[in-house]
Amino acid sequence: MMTVGVLALQGAFLEHEQRLAQLGVHSAELRCAADLQQPLDGIILPGGESTAIGKLLRELDMLTPLQEMIRSGLPVFGTCAGLLLLAEHIENDSRRHLATMSITACRNAYGRQLGSFFTHADFAGEGEIPMTFIRAPYISAVGSDTQILATVDGRIVAARQGNQLVTAFHPELNADLTAHRYFVRMIIDKIAK
Ligand code: GLN
Numbered sequence: 001m002m003t004v005g006v007l008a009l010q011g012a013f014l015e016h017e018q019r020l021a022q023l024g025v026h027s028a029e030l031r032c033a034a035d036l037q038q039p040l041d042g043i044i045l046p047g048g049e050s051t052a053i054g055k056l057l058r059e060l061d062m063l064t065p066l067q068e069m070i071r072s073g074l075p076v077f078g079t080c081a082g083l084l085l086l087a088e089h090i091e092n093d094s095r096r097h098l099a100t101m102s103i104t105a106c107r108n109a110y111g112r113q114l115g116s117f118f119t120h121a122d123f124a125g126e127g128e129i130p131m132t133f134i135r136a137p138y139i140s141a142v143g144s145d146t147q148i149l150a151t152v153d154g155r156i157v158a159a160r161q162g163n164q165l166v167t168a169f170h171p172e173l174n175a176d177l178t179a180h181r182y183f184v185r186m187i188i189d190k191i192a193k
Contacts, residue, residue: 005030005040009056011048015172019180042075042187045082054097075163077183083166102143109138124149131169
């Protein structure tokens with residue numbers, strides 16, 4: 001049985017666990033470095049506050065082991081703050097966290113008023129899905145081996161590089177399972193290799 005670790009330090013991790021359960025996938029909450037020792041098939045980094053999560057990752061000695069797991073190819077799905085944790089570059093923040101993915105993110109990019117909004121857009125050619133944005137970043141540039149999976153108003157809001165998947169929106173806050181199913185397929189493809 002597949003187990004996906006869900007980083008459970010802060011933010012919207014419970015909703016990710018619910019979505020995984022709906023897909024019949026077992027989840028394990030990751031709260032300390034010891035939780036990273038168990039066999040995991042993938043990891044979800046939830047939305048929340050990237051500064052707070054990044055600080056906790058350092059304090060709990062989880063940053064380096066997580067970085068190593070991701071660099072060695074463990075599938076990872078970062079949503080919103082999780083996207084910021086994975087970004088190699090953040091335009092308007094001097095902090096970097098895991099920095100494993102060749103994307104440039106723009107933090108709190110939609111300004112205060114437009115911080116939160118809801119829309120529908122195509123995701124990875126799978127049709128339109130609901131997208132909830134909460135003080136969201138967007139991706140302003142991607143590396144040459146990074147695939148753009150979704151755009152809203154000309155801005156990149158989902159991307160994939162190898163086994164790393166990110167969305168600027170919160171797919172766990174809507175009933176639609178497309179993005180989580182896509183991530184589970186990434187894991188299955190990796191296991192099959
Ligand atoms: N604004 C948050 C940050 O900078 C991200 C918001 C979210 O995850 N919903 O980390």
